[in-house]
Amino acid sequence: MARSLVSVLDVVPTGLVEIAGRAGELLRSDRVLPTLTGLQFAGLFLEASTRTRLAFESAAKRLGAGFSLVEQKSSSISKGESFRDTLETIRATGFDAVIIRSPWSGLPLQLRSWSDLAIVNGGDGSREHPTQAIGDVILMASHFKRDLALRDAFDGLAVAIVGDVKHSRVARSLATLVDRLRGEVRLVGPPGMLADPRAFGPRVSATEDMASGVAGVDAVYMLRVQRERLAQGEWASLNSYQERYQLNRERLAESGGVQLVMHPGPVNRGVELTDEIFADHRFVAPRQVEVGAATRMAVLEWITERL
Amino acid sequence: MRLVATGGSVFDGSKFLDADVAIEDGRIVEVANSIRPISGDTVLDCRDRVVARGFVDLHTHLRWPGDGELDQPEGISAQALAGGFCTVVAMANTFEPVDSPVRFVRAGERYRDLGVRVIVASTITKGREGSEPVDYAAMAEAGAMFFTDDGSGVQRSDLMLQALAASARYGFVVAQHAQCNDLFGEAVLNQSVVAERLGLPGAPEVAESAMVARDLELVKATAGILHVMHVSARETVGLVRQARREGMRVSMEVAPHHLLLTDEAAAGADTRYKVNPPLRSNATRMALVNALARGEFDAVATDHAPHPPFRKEQPWPQAAFGMVGIAEAFSVAWTALLGLPDGPVPTAFADGSKRLPLDRFRGELLGRLIWSLTAGPSAVLGETCTLELGDPGDLVILDPNAAASEVPTRLYRSQNSPYGGIDLSGSVVGVTRHGSVVVDRGLE
Numbered sequence: 001m002a003r004s005l006v007s008v009l010d011v012v013p014t015g016l017v018e019i020a021g022r023a024g025e026l027l028r029s030d031r032v033l034p035t036l037t038g039l040q041f042a043g044l045f046l047e048a049s050t051r052t053r054l055a056f057e058s059a060a061k062r063l064g065a066g067f068s069l070v071e072q073k074s075s076s077i078s079k080g081e082s083f084r085d086t087l088e089t090i091r092a093t094g095f096d097a098v099i100i101r102s103p104w105s106g107l108p109l110q111l112r113s114w115s116d117l118a119i120v121n122g123g124d125g126s127r128e129h130p131t132q133a134i135g136d137v138i139l140m141a142s143h144f145k146r147d148l149a150l151r152d153a154f155d156g157l158a159v160a161i162v163g164d165v166k167h168s169r170v171a172r173s174l175a176t177l178v179d180r181l182r183g184e185v186r187l188v189g190p191p192g193m194l195a196d197p198r199a200f201g202p203r204v205s206a207t208e209d210m211a212s213g214v215a216g217v218d219a220v221y222m223l224r225v226q227r228e229r230l231a232q233g234e235w236a237s238l239n240s241y242q243e244r245y246q247l248n249r250e251r252l253a254e255s256g257g258v259q260l261v262m263h264p265g266p267v268n269r270g271v272e273l274t275d276e277i278f279a280d281h282r283f284v285a286p287r288q289v290e291v292g293a294a295t296r297m298a299v300l301e302w303i304t305e306r307l
Numbered sequence: 308m309r310l311v312a313t314g315g316s317v318f319d320g321s322k323f324l325d326a327d328v329a330i331e332d333g334r335i336v337e338v339a340n341s342i343r344p345i346s347g348d349t350v351l352d353c354r355d356r357v358v359a360r361g362f363v364d365l366h367t368h369l370r371w372p373g374d375g376e377l378d379q380p381e382g383i384s385a386q387a388l389a390g391g392f393c394t395v396v397a398m399a400n401t402f403e404p405v406d407s408p409v410r411f412v413r414a415g416e417r418y419r420d421l422g423v424r425v426i427v428a429s430t431i432t433k434g435r436e437g438s439e440p441v442d443y444a445a446m447a448e449a450g451a452m453f454f455t456d457d458g459s460g461v462q463r464s465d466l467m468l469q470a471l472a473a474s475a476r477y478g479f480v481v482a483q484h485a486q487c488n489d490l491f492g493e494a495v496l497n498q499s500v501v502a503e504r505l506g507l508p509g510a511p512e513v514a515e516s517a518m519v520a521r522d523l524e525l526v527k528a529t530a531g532i533l534h535v536m537h538v539s540a541r542e543t544v545g546l547v548r549q550a551r552r553e554g555m556r557v558s559m560e561v562a563p564h565h566l567l568l569t570d571e572a573a574a575g576a577d578t579r580y581k582v583n584p585p586l587r588s589n590a591t592r593m594a595l596v597n598a599l600a601r602g603e604f605d606a607v608a609t610d611h612a613p614h615p616p617f618r619k620e621q622p623w624p625q626a627a628f629g630m631v632g633i634a635e636a637f638s639v640a641w642t643a644l645l646g647l648p649d650g651p652v653p654t655a656f657a658d659g660s661k662r663l664p665l666d667r668f669r670g671e672l673l674g675r676l677i678w679s680l681t682a683g684p685s686a687v688l689g690e691t692c693t694l695e696l697g698d699p700g701d702l703v704i705l706d707p708n709a710a711a712s713e714v715p716t717r718l719y720r721s722q723n724s725p726y727g728g729i730d731l732s733g734s735v736v737g738v739t740r741h742g743s744v745v746v747d748r749g750l751e
Binding site: 082083084085102104105106107109110113114124125126127128167169172195196198199200 | 623
């Protein structure tokens with residue numbers, strides 16, 4: 001069976017070290033060798049996502065591989081065709097791996113069980129976004145000088161993840177991976193947007209209180225606010241959300257020793273964080289994008305066993 | 308020609324006896340300690356086996372008329388017989404719901420020549436849409452005795468009150484798929500860490516029990532007859548127990564999959580485990596198994612729900628709810644009961660049979676299970692299920708000690724069986740219908 005990256009735990013423990021090492025190499029060098037020449041990736045993008053699609057397409061092409069977008073109507077149930085049939089068509093066409101982005105949680109797990117094709121999860125519903133979280137963990141490890149080869153690489157580190165955790169695939173992947181590396185995770189958000197922390201590991205906790213949630217943490221990970229979600233919940237007003245959960249200079253100062261402020265992008269400036277945070281040297285979203293690009297290339301090499 | 312089942316322990320609907328059974332012209336003609344076969348008899352050697360009346364399933368989806376089904380009623384009937392069932396209640400949520408006398412009669416005709424006896428259910432509301440009652444008088448006149456909107460719960464209290472009032476007047480059963488839609492939401496599995504990890508919406512048990520609590524109040528107000536389908540919430544068991552103490556006519560069933568499987572099965576996102584009500588936590592599963600052993604359930608009912616792959620191999624929100632399991636229902640429930648630690652049990656069944664190939668504790672458990680597959684569900688339907696002279700020659704022959712084995716799912720054309728790879732204990736060795744052997748898996 002081919003390697004797949006469907007969940008962050010698929011790369012623990014060895015894949016993560018290899019991917020981090022290769023991503024570091026790629027970041028340091030200015031010339032990229034076409035290591036994946038002759039390989040064909042199918043992009044199965046079932047929800048609109050220009051950024052992620054371009055990121056994977058560019059990662060594949062920089063390594064010399066082909067990338068084709070597979071057209072797929074949102075549902076083929078009416079035609080009496082199962083999703084499994086669609087995947088079989090992709091395999092028979094001669095692709096080596098599928099990069100899938102899905103609005104439905106769990107679909108990459110299903111694809112993996114239906115096919116021998118290598119599957120890369122580019123984000124599924126609110127379940128996981130493993131390449132994002134792996135890149136973020138590589139960045140954290142580099143900043144805090146932690147060796148990812150160690151079982152307890154993040155021992156003593158604490159990360160707060162703030163916002164709509166409930167509907168965030170990035171939060172799920174990140175909390176799971178940081179916990180597995182023995183780091184502490186605090187989920188912070190309003191009641192209707194929190195997730196049950198027991199689902200992600202023993203070192204994950206949840207709180208509705210921003211101040212205590214970020215007190216003493218080393219990194220704060222701000223999630224993008226989905227305005228349409230705010231409208232549905234009890235947090236009907238954006239103002240009341242901002243009052244309690246927006247990251248601003250005062251909150252950052254009160255928290256103590258935060259060294260990194262992270263964000264998966266794109267940022268709603270003035271919503272989840274203020275302009276002054278955006279300009280702060282601890283705000284590393286642009287660096288996350290660079291590390292993310294190198295990570296995706298390393299992941300494509302890893303799943304095709306070219307690493 | 309006579310058929311004689313010899314040497315077995317016979318469950319007569321209320322207890323085990325050491326008896327042989329003879330069937331002639333489709334009817335039981337003799338039940339006696341020892342019946343000597345004569346030349347020309349078909350003899351079934353039932354030593355170390357248990358003989359009972361063919362099972363009754365209160366909850367089968369026969370899928371006719373259907374929409375792109377792989378399994379037709381004939382096939383499902385054969386699967387039911389293989390599982391020991393000789394009578395099934397066909398759910399009304401077919402492609403055209405059974406909501407009028409014409410459709411009720413047509414379904415009855417379609418099912419008349421199947422291997423199993425079929426009791427056709429009627430919907431409670433027109434089109435199963437929950438907004439308008441069916442014509443209860445006309446449906447009762449046409450012969451409907453079991454009403455259910457299964458697949459959906461009746462949300463509106465006024466409609467449920469009306470249905471239960473009609474039930475009191477005409478004497479039919481109102482079977483509720485208890486589910487408050489507002490609490491259930493868009494759920495596709497149990498509310499749990501499994502759902503949280505998968506990022507999928509989960510349903511809490513209270514989405515079921517809140518509707519049961521309401522329905523019991525409506526029973527009090529009407530003196531109607533209520534049956535609670537596929538119980539999956541701990542609180543439901545207590546609510547129904549209390550209602551019975553107060554003398555209400557309430558019954559309930561549990562599905563085999565809720566007795567053996569838990570929400571953890573869905574951790575890998577396999578939609579074969581998408582079922583409604585959802586597979587619950589292990590704590591709830593164990594509570595349901597204990598409740599079955601204590602005799603709280605009137606029936607183990609399969610909720611056998613075939614779906615072709617194009618409806619199951621889909622993303623979670625689109626994939627159909629439901630799993631097959633009628634052929635292995637006995638083994639699934641028996642395997643679940645065998646997981647109970649030895650303990651005190653009421654001595655209701657196993658007292659008088661030396662031929663029963665089980666210890667006292669397991670004998671009682673088997674008695675309870677067989678009761679829940681025969682006399683229990685028959686009583687819900689207002690029928691009896693004894694093993695006496697003149698009763699139909701529908702027998703099931705069980706080997707409760709059959710070694711754990713993976714039950715072949717090749718019987719099903721639909722591939723939504725959750726039991727692949729699971730070792731199940733006990734087996735249905737043979738089935739007779741009207742005195743003829745229709746299932747033979749090692750009888751001779």
